[in-house]
Amino acid sequence: MSEQQTTAAADALLRVEHLTMRFGGLLAVDDLCFDVAAGSITALIGPNGAGKTTVFNCITGFYKPSRGRLALRHGDAAVWNTLEALTDSGARSAASHGGALYLLERMPDYLVAQQARVARTFQNIRLFPGMTVLENLLVAQHNPLMLASGYTLLGVLGFPSYRQAEREAIDRARNWLDRIGLLSRADDAAGDLPYGAQRRLEIARAMCTDPVLLCLDEPAAGLNPRESAELNELLLTIRNEFGISLLLIEHDMSVVMEISDEIAVLDYGVKIATGKPAAVRNDPKVIAAYLGVAEEQVEAAEAEAGL
Amino acid sequence: MAILANSLAENPRNDKPAIKRRPTGLGAALQDAAITAMLAFGLFLPLIGFETVTDIHNDLILRTRWPLLLAVVGAVGSGRLAYALLLAPRLHARAGRPIAAAPPAWQAAVGRWFVPFAIGFVVIYPALAVSIAGKGGSVKWIDNFGIQILIYVMLGWGLNIVVGLAGLLDLGYVAFYAVGAYAYALLAKTFGLAFWILLPVAGILASFWGILLGFPVLRLRGDYLAIVTLAFGEIIRLVLINWVALTNGYAGITGIPRPTFFGIPFNADDDGFAAVFGLPFTPLYRVIFLYYIILALALLTAFVTVRLRRLPVGRAWEALREDEIACRSLGINTTNTKLTAFAMGAMFAGFAGCFFATRQGFISPESFTFMESATILSIVVLGGMGSQIGVAIAAVVMIGGTEISRNLDFLKHVFGPTFDPTQYRMLVFGFAMVVIMVWRPRGLISSREPSVFLKERKTIGADMVKEGRG
Numbered sequence: 001m002s003e004q005q006t007t008a009a010a011d012a013l014l015r016v017e018h019l020t021m022r023f024g025g026l027l028a029v030d031d032l033c034f035d036v037a038a039g040s041i042t043a044l045i046g047p048n049g050a051g052k053t054t055v056f057n058c059i060t061g062f063y064k065p066s067r068g069r070l071a072l073r074h075g076d077a078a079v080w081n082t083l084e085a086l087t088d089s090g091a092r093s094a095a096s097h098g099g100a101l102y103l104l105e106r107m108p109d110y111l112v113a114q115q116a117r118v119a120r121t122f123q124n125i126r127l128f129p130g131m132t133v134l135e136n137l138l139v140a141q142h143n144p145l146m147l148a149s150g151y152t153l154l155g156v157l158g159f160p161s162y163r164q165a166e167r168e169a170i171d172r173a174r175n176w177l178d179r180i181g182l183l184s185r186a187d188d189a190a191g192d193l194p195y196g197a198q199r200r201l202e203i204a205r206a207m208c209t210d211p212v213l214l215c216l217d218e219p220a221a222g223l224n225p226r227e228s229a230e231l232n233e234l235l236l237t238i239r240n241e242f243g244i245s246l247l248l249i250e251h252d253m254s255v256v257m258e259i260s261d262e263i264a265v266l267d268y269g270v271k272i273a274t275g276k277p278a279a280v281r282n283d284p285k286v287i288a289a290y291l292g293v294a295e296e297q298v299e300a301a302e303a304e305a306g307l
Numbered sequence: 308m309a310i311l312a313n314s315l316a317e318n319p320r321n322d323k324p325a326i327k328r329r330p331t332g333l334g335a336a337l338q339d340a341a342i343t344a345m346l347a348f349g350l351f352l353p354l355i356g357f358e359t360v361t362d363i364h365n366d367l368i369l370r371t372r373w374p375l376l377l378a379v380v381g382a383v384g385s386g387r388l389a390y391a392l393l394l395a396p397r398l399h400a401r402a403g404r405p406i407a408a409a410p411p412a413w414q415a416a417v418g419r420w421f422v423p424f425a426i427g428f429v430v431i432y433p434a435l436a437v438s439i440a441g442k443g444g445s446v447k448w449i450d451n452f453g454i455q456i457l458i459y460v461m462l463g464w465g466l467n468i469v470v471g472l473a474g475l476l477d478l479g480y481v482a483f484y485a486v487g488a489y490a491y492a493l494l495a496k497t498f499g500l501a502f503w504i505l506l507p508v509a510g511i512l513a514s515f516w517g518i519l520l521g522f523p524v525l526r527l528r529g530d531y532l533a534i535v536t537l538a539f540g541e542i543i544r545l546v547l548i549n550w551v552a553l554t555n556g557y558a559g560i561t562g563i564p565r566p567t568f569f570g571i572p573f574n575a576d577d578d579g580f581a582a583v584f585g586l587p588f589t590p591l592y593r594v595i596f597l598y599y600i601i602l603a604l605a606l607l608t609a610f611v612t613v614r615l616r617r618l619p620v621g622r623a624w625e626a627l628r629e630d631e632i633a634c635r636s637l638g639i640n641t642t643n644t645k646l647t648a649f650a651m652g653a654m655f656a657g658f659a660g661c662f663f664a665t666r667q668g669f670i671s672p673e674s675f676t677f678m679e680s681a682t683i684l685s686i687v688v689l690g691g692m693g694s695q696i697g698v699a700i701a702a703v704v705m706i707g708g709t710e711i712s713r714n715l716d717f718l719k720h721v722f723g724p725t726f727d728p729t730q731y732r733m734l735v736f737g738f739a740m741v742v743i744m745v746w747r748p749r750g751l752i753s754s755r756e757p758s759v760f761l762k763e764r765k766t767i768g769a770d771m772v773k774e775g776r777g
Contacts, residue, residue, distance in 0.1 A: 060636060114638030128629035130772030132757045139626040140637045145619040155618040156611060186761040191771040209637055
């Protein structure tokens with residue numbers, strides 16, 4: 001890590017450095033570097049099989065990368081100065097300067113969510129279908145509630161401190177249900193909800209874990225244009241109102257181009273472009289990767305898609 | 308066996324197109340019945356058609372039983388005919404209707420009153436038994452029915468935590484029951500400690516073994532988990548058999564201290580319970596005392612489970628059953644969550660084992676065979692995984708049914724003096740299980756009550772709730 005890069009990415013929340021993921025003979029992600037700036041919406045796009053979900057699984061701890069560093073900061077940007085010291089120390093995380101640094105590649109999946117506060121959604125929705133909408137949001141607040149219930153002991157004995165904590169958790173859930181327009185369905189089974197509502201609920205559930213970074217894997221997949229527009233609004237609210245950074249994988253260009261600040265394009269596990277939406281859209285390498293056809297046809301297709 | 312397996316595999320395939328074509332015609336029904344009768348003939352020819360008997364020279368000779376074979380095959384064939392003509396059209400009509408997601412309103416009303424009524428009934432049950440059957444006759448009713456059923460209710464509720472809530476299939480649950488029983492027997496005999504001190508000790512030891520089993524099986528799911536837990540149950544039993552120096556092997560442990568009423572033993576001595584309270588001696592007092600102990604333990608199990616379901620740990624168990632990967636993405640430590648489920652379930656089995664040892668006064672590895680695990684698991688599955696009421700009902704039916712079958716002496720007048728109804732127990736169970744699986748594949752009470760609600764408590768239909776893969 002050179003000194004120059006460190007200063008250039010001072011406002012970064014997440015740094016992905018030389019991320020490599022190998023499955024046997026298959027190189028799924030090859031030496032990928034990109035940053036997610038604090039308070040930004042960063043999109044990760046690319047054709048099917050480009051390795052986008054693999055990157056997500058590495059960031060959220062579901063895969064252990066073959067090589068590379070995934071560093072996340074909490075609090076003040078000055079903590080980046082301790083990155084090398086933390087890496088050499090062999091520890092998972094270190095707190096200093098009113099902030100903390102986490103090396104995600106060293107943490108198991110549940111700690112990435114619990115301590116580094118990275119929340120995620122899944123490409124194929126993974127709700128708890130047999131539990132109610134409200135219960136889904138309470139499971140997301142498991143760790144603070146577990147603490148409030150004295151690791152179950154005080155809760156079984158019926159201490160009032162737990163009941164207070166549960167009321168607060170329900171209020172938080174109610175607030176999110178109101179935002180995503182599902183308050184009237186709070187007591188229905190999550191599996192009973194229509195597809196679009198399940199997608200929104202999954203985002204709300206991830207938000208209930210109180211994250212600093214929210215990773216969304218194709219949040220607009222299967223949504224109609226109106227739902228897609230609502231999703232854009234919801235994501236902008238999450239960013240603007242809560243100051244949470246978003247990293248999203250998306251195929252729906254109306255979502256990507258409209259709301260993202262920064263785009264990284266992946267093809268066969270290699271980053272082929274990065275930059276602002278306008279720049280990426282006109283990058284010939286990106287167009288070739290996506291369409292692999294002549295320029296005129298691309299323009300025709302773009303015109304059709306309203307870009 | 309091969310024929311049986313084939314017939315089981317073939318039947319659904321034969322049924323489905325038949326139902327779709329709606330065989331309302333007599334011809335189709337007759338054809339169907341003939342095929343079934345032929346199948347039955349092939350199956351029962353070796354099983355019922357032939358019989359070996361020893362003659363007066365002590366030689367084994369083969370005898371045929373054609374009338375009996377004919378009667379059985381005829382019964383199967385005519386049963387199938389009746390099904391095809393009468394029941395199948397009705398079932399077909401019902402299959403067309405959409406399945407109601409929530410149970411009807413009367414079920415909710417019954418549900419509301421059922422629990423207080425049932426608790427009231429079990430509390431006054433000994434008094435009822437004494438007043439109806441008298442002092443001598445009621446011992447059988449309280450001991451064989453009341454205590455025996457309550458032990459299995461408690462074991463069912465304990466296993467329900469592991470299987471029903473956390474969705475972890477455990478085929479070796481009886482191991483923890485054995486740990487509890489042997490813990491009490493050995494510690495009480497060696498150190499002379501009292502039942503109430505050893506009860507928590509037995510629970511702690513059992514949950515320790517639950518965690519010990521939990522560690523190696525954390526990564527396993529489904530069939531693999533079932534096999535390893537099954538093996539664990541067998542290991543514990545084999546250790547109990549072979550570690551003769553500690554457990555006395557097959558001979559078991561005798562003379563296990565019986566429970567005392569605040570230090571007063573239930574015996575015929577001058578300082579016994581009856582003498583101290585100026586009552587005539589009868590074994591009834593001890594039985595009633597034991598009944599209330601196991602009732603309290605079972606109610607404790609139910610109370611704790613209900614509480615746990617509303618706590619984060621209980622919700623995490625159910626979330627684990629629904630989707631483990633989603634759990635981990637929400638920061639839930641699934642390792643700890645699984646281990647607490649194993650430990651909790653094992654603890655209640657340990658309590659039950661401790662009680663079992665003090666009630667019997669004698670334990671041996673024979674009491675902790677795989678059959679017991681299978682019985683407890685079938686209670687949970689038949690009752691409806693995750694449902695406390697369903698499990699209790701299933702325990703009453705299964706264990707009560709076993710006990711009743713011991714008391715059906717009048718059947719000897721019908722089937723002859725050598726007829727022993729208890730030998731047909733497994734046949735009846737198997738039949739009951741098939742009926743339940745056809746009628747309610749998710750158990751008696753398969754819907755799920757949410758642990759928390761915002762406006763109204765809506766029961767969740769069985770089709771939504773997952774069974775868990777682990």
